Amino acid sequence: MEKSQAASRIAPLEPPYTPELEAHFDRIMPPGVPPLLLFRTIATSERAWRKFSAGSLLDRGPLSLREREIVIDRTCALAGCEYEWGIHVAIFAERARLTDAQVRATVLEAADAACWSDAEQALIAAVDALHHHTTWKETEFAALKRHYSDEQVLEIIQLCGFYRTVSCFANALALPLEATAARFPV
Incomplete structure (x- = not known):
């Protein structure tokens, strides 16, 4: 994959985000760190974001x-x-x-x-x-x-x-x- 591309193939969301999405980003990102490009791109589709974030693997689990x-x-x-x-x-x-x-x-x-x-x-x-x-x-x-x-x-x-x-x-x-x-x- 070529890494020199300046933009994603699908344009990511830009702030301001909906209050619900902002709250979700705040829960998964360290304080003061903006949401990753990956998250902002997937979140362009409410359905895709809901399914992605429902994976529930962005938390601690039974592994160290x-x-x-x-x-x-x-x-x-x-x-x-x-x-x-x-x-x-x-x-x-x-x-x-x-x-x-x-x-x-x-x-x-x-x-x-x-x-x-x-x-x-x-x-x-x-x-x-x-x-x-x-x-x-x-x-x-x-x-x-x-x-x-x-x-x-x-x-x-x-x-x-x-x-x-x-x-x-x-x-x-x-x-x-x-x-x-x-x-x-x-």
Whole structure:
């Protein structure tokens, strides 16, 4: 995807927003930070925004912040979505205690890269399998279950699917990269 485009394929909403939409943006964005281009573009359709925001994965779940971000970063990297990957790395990588090598590995390394723990390797292998095959072999599932509960496994599946959809939005709409977002390593 060409990254030098100045505008999205669908023009995003510009302020002022409706009070309802403003309140929703305020709930999901850090204080004082304007809503992301992705959100403002999807919100041009009330139906699309309602369905997108109903995914309810913009909250804390049964995974740690670190595990959640590994799933999201890997999913976005596999989908070639520098837009969303870069936002998550810029905002969450340090808080999730991801090293520079680990951030790089989400894009450039195999699941068994030495920078990951055994549990994280199983997690990344599970993300990879869902991306490539939309299922797990029994050995992949067994490796995942050694480290994660049923509730966590369901969250992993939902995160992979949701962020694959986010990647489809960002890539298909050719969203320009956010100025403060990280860039894919080379």
